[in-house]
Amino acid sequence: MPVQLVVENMNVLLDGKNVLRDVAVTAEAGKILALMGKTGSGKSTFLRVINRMAEQYGAEVSGNITLDGSSIFMMKQAELRKRVGLVFTEPVLFSGTVSQNITAGLKLQGIRKKNELEEAAEETLQRMGYWEDFKDELRSDAHDLTRSQAQVICIARSLCLHPELLLMDEPTRMTDTMTSIRLEEMLFNLKKDCTVVIAVHSPQLAGRIADKTAMMEEGQILEWGKTSDLFFHPKHDHTLSFVSA
Amino acid sequence: MKREIRNRRFICVILLLCGMALAFLLYPMISLAVAAVTTYLRAWGVLPGIGVVALRTLLLLVLTVALVLPLSFGIFRLLRRRARWEPTVRHSIAGVSRVPAVLMGFIGYLIIRNHANLRGRIFPMAVLLAVMFIPSCLFHMEQAIDSLPEEYRMAGEALGGSVNKVLLFVLIPVAKPELLRTGLELIEDILCEATALLVLMGAIDEGQVLSTELFRLAYLGRADAAVLAFLLMAALILLRFFTARRFRREKEDSLCRYNWW
Numbered sequence: 345m346p347v348q349l350v351v352e353n354m355n356v357l358l359d360g361k362n363v364l365r366d367v368a369v370t371a372e373a374g375k376i377l378a379l380m381g382k383t384g385s386g387k388s389t390f391l392r393v394i395n396r397m398a399e400q401y402g403a404e405v406s407g408n409i410t411l412d413g414s415s416i417f418m419m420k421q422a423e424l425r426k427r428v429g430l431v432f433t434e435p436v437l438f439s440g441t442v443s444q445n446i447t448a449g450l451k452l453q454g455i456r457k458k459n460e461l462e463e464a465a466e467e468t469l470q471r472m473g474y475w476e477d478f479k480d481e482l483r484s485d486a487h488d489l490t491r492s493q494a495q496v497i498c499i500a501r502s503l504c505l506h507p508e509l510l511l512m513d514e515p516t517r518m519t520d521t522m523t524s525i526r527l528e529e530m531l532f533n534l535k536k537d538c539t540v541v542i543a544v545h546s547p548q549l550a551g552r553i554a555d556k557t558a559m560m561e562e563g564q565i566l567e568w569g570k571t572s573d574l575f576f577h578p579k580h581d582h583t584l585s586f587v588s589a
Numbered sequence: 590m591k592r593e594i595r596n597r598r599f600i601c602v603i604l605l606l607c608g609m610a611l612a613f614l615l616y617p618m619i620s621l622a623v624a625a626v627t628t629y630l631r632a633w634g635v636l637p638g639i640g641v642v643a644l645r646t647l648l649l650l651v652l653t654v655a656l657v658l659p660l661s662f663g664i665f666r667l668l669r670r671r672a673r674w675e676p677t678v679r680h681s682i683a684g685v686s687r688v689p690a691v692l693m694g695f696i697g698y699l700i701i702r703n704h705a706n707l708r709g710r711i712f713p714m715a716v717l718l719a720v721m722f723i724p725s726c727l728f729h730m731e732q733a734i735d736s737l738p739e740e741y742r743m744a745g746e747a748l749g750g751s752v753n754k755v756l757l758f759v760l761i762p763v764a765k766p767e768l769l770r771t772g773l774e775l776i777e778d779i780l781c782e783a784t785a786l787l788v789l790m791g792a793i794d795e796g797q798v799l800s801t802e803l804f805r806l807a808y809l810g811r812a813d814a815a816v817l818a819f820l821l822m823a824a825l826i827l828l829r830f831f832t833a834r835r836f837r838r839e840k841e842d843s844l845c846r847y848n849w850w
Contacts, residue, residue, distance in 0.1 A: 397747060425749035436744040439762040451758055452750030498744075505748065 346374040346539040347412045347427070347508040349394065354407035356386075356393055356563075363389050364563045367407070371509070371556070376531065376540045378554035378571070380547060380586065386563040387543035388433075391511040394541070395428045396421050411509065426453065429502030429538075431512045435494035442489065443482040445497050449505045468504045471537070472496075472530050492523035499527070503534075510534070512542040516549065528553050547587045551575055559583045623648055645711065650780055652715035653722070657779060658772070660719060661726030666753060668727075679731070686728035722779050729775055733767040734760055 349371040356364035364386050371377035379387045392398040393405055396416060409416045416424055426449075438448055446468055447461040455461065465482060469475040474496055481489075486497065495518055502510060512531075516524040531540055531553055544550045550557045551571060558568035559580065566580045578584045627644055668678065734756070741763055745755035761768065 395747060397743065400746070422749040422751060425747060430747040432740065432744065432747075434740060436740045438741070438744070438759050439765065448745075448759070449748035449750075452745065452748050452754050501748065 345508060346535070346537065348373045349377075349509055349539060349541065350408070350410045351394075352408040354393065354405070354409060356389060356398065356406075357404040358389070358398070358402065362563065363403075364393070367563075367565055369558050369565055369568050371539050371541050373412075373539055374535050375555040376535060376542060376553055378550035378557045379541065379543045379560055380545075380550050380557055381560035382586075383545070385560040387560055388513050389563075390560070391430060391513050391541065391543055394509075394511055395425050395430050397430065426505050427508045429505060429507035429510045431495075431499050431502050431510070431515050433514045433517050435491060435498045435518060437486040437489070437494050437497065440486060441483050442478060442486050442497060445486045446500045446504055448501055453505070464504055465500075468500050472500060472503065473526070473533070474500070474530075492519040495519050496523065496527070499530075507538050509539045509541065512540065514543055514545055517545065547575070547589070551587075559586065649711050649715055649718070650783055652711065653718045653783055654776055654779055656715055656719035657722045657726055657775075661723050661730065664723065665727055665730045666756065682724050682727050682731070685724035718779075718783055722775075722783075725778065726775055729771045730768070733764050733771045736767055737764055 351370070352368050354364060354367040355362065367386075367390065369377070379390060381387055389398060389403070392401075393403065394409065394416070399405060411419075411427065416428075419427075437445055440448075443462060443465045444451075446465040447455075450461060450464055455464075462482075466475065466479075469478055478493075478497075486494070489497065495515060499512075499515065516527055519527065528549070531542070534540060542550075542554070544554075554571045556569060557571040557574045559566045559574065559578075559582070561582055566582055567574065567578070574583060575587050578587060623644060737760060741759055742755060745759035746752075750759065
């Protein structure tokens with residue numbers, strides 16, 4: 345079931361530098377929130393803070409971050425990451441078959457029964473609308489896939505755990521046009537299952553799929569709100585120049 | 590699910606204990622078999638003296654390798670899981686692993702020959718040799734795992750896997766070719782250095798058929814033996830230095846390959 349993510353007064357220090365300052369934003373349950381901004385504006389750091397990956401790499405996080413009212417800092421990291429999936433920009437495939445890659449998360453959670461894992465892989469691909477594309481390749485080596493296919497499998501790997509919140513860091517940057525269009529459609533259909541927070545570098549993508557959009561610049565959220573409001577009535581000059589580009 | 594995992598751990602512990610018990614049960618039998626073979630070798634006059642030494646050396650090496658690999662892997666997992674792979678531990682292990690075994694052999698010689706009087710007792714000597722090779726093993730394992738890009742670790746951890754599970758199910762399968770190469774290099778290292786060491790210490794040569802107890806002679810004040818021991822050590826240090834350079838270059842190549850992918 346999708347959850348509501350509320351971030352209030354979030355500050356992140358990394359190597360003594362304040363990389364995120366007074367960030368406050370809400371992703372409503374079952375909606376898509378897009379984080380828009382140029383490279384280095386703090387989009388990826390924001391996503392890594394939400395699933396507590398940033399802490400592991402020396403970031404000091406302060407502020408309130410809640411999932412349906414429960415603080416993420418009170419949850420066990422493994423439990424949180426099962427609820428909050430993260431898809432990276434670069435597709436990283438593990439060694440093994442396509443099917444093994446899709447179910448890697450379940451294996452890490454302790455599920456080893458082969459038929460259970462195969463059923464989960466099929467169910468995930470069907471939910472994503474990619475079953476026909478991969479049904480004959482489930483047993484082939486994952487490293488034979490193209491970069492676009494690899495990214496689809498990485499998304500499937502996250503979705504296989506049935507996350508309540510899915511964080512995506514520019515997932516379509518490495519994919520071809522057709523795959524990007526299909527992934528956008530898939531994200532739209534995913535909203536009933538999970539809330540999505542997506543970092544994007546292109547305003548067009550945010551405009552097409554996001555219910556709400558936040559404009560980020562130098563570790564701060566300049567403004568956020570309904571995507572249509574942000575695009576047609578931006579309050580900040582920087583947002584205007586970004587969306588009109 | 591938790592119960593299932595606990596059951597599996599329990600089975601693993603039981604299997605490990607059974608394996609150890611079996612090893613202890615089998616060891617006297619293997620020793621007896623080796624004793625019988627050496628008796629026959631002596632009786633038939635096949636390679637008198639040297640044949641016995643070679644057989645005992647072989648047994649000792651097999652035991653050492655069999656002890657080093659699981660012990661090192663266990664310690665490696667423990668250090669990773671407890672997140673204690675901190676700079677101090679890392680530098681200490683790297684430092685000790687770069688010392689050629691022949692230098693450490695002096696310590697081994699003093700323990701085996703002079704103090705603990707382990708000469709001729711194969712199992713305690715194998716344990717001692719295994720302990721001497723563990724830092725080198727840990728160093729190579731860590732190098733192999735660290736040669737993987739950070740993305741693999743992050744992708745595994747983003748799926749909710751613990752450090753230990755990510756290591757076992759994600760990093761080790763990806764690093765398999767590198768680990769296999771490292772493993773083979775290690776076995777080669779252990780075999781070469783331990784053989785030289787054992788011969789130099791005369792630890793397996795009960796009948797003293799080989800007059801190569803270099804350390805002992807140097808220790809007793811023989812100048813030629815001391816010079817020879819010094820030259821041998823210098824040669825091995827140089828060899829280690831060139832091997833380390835080659836390893837570093839190969840590691841850089843493999844990093845390039847992963848980054849390109």
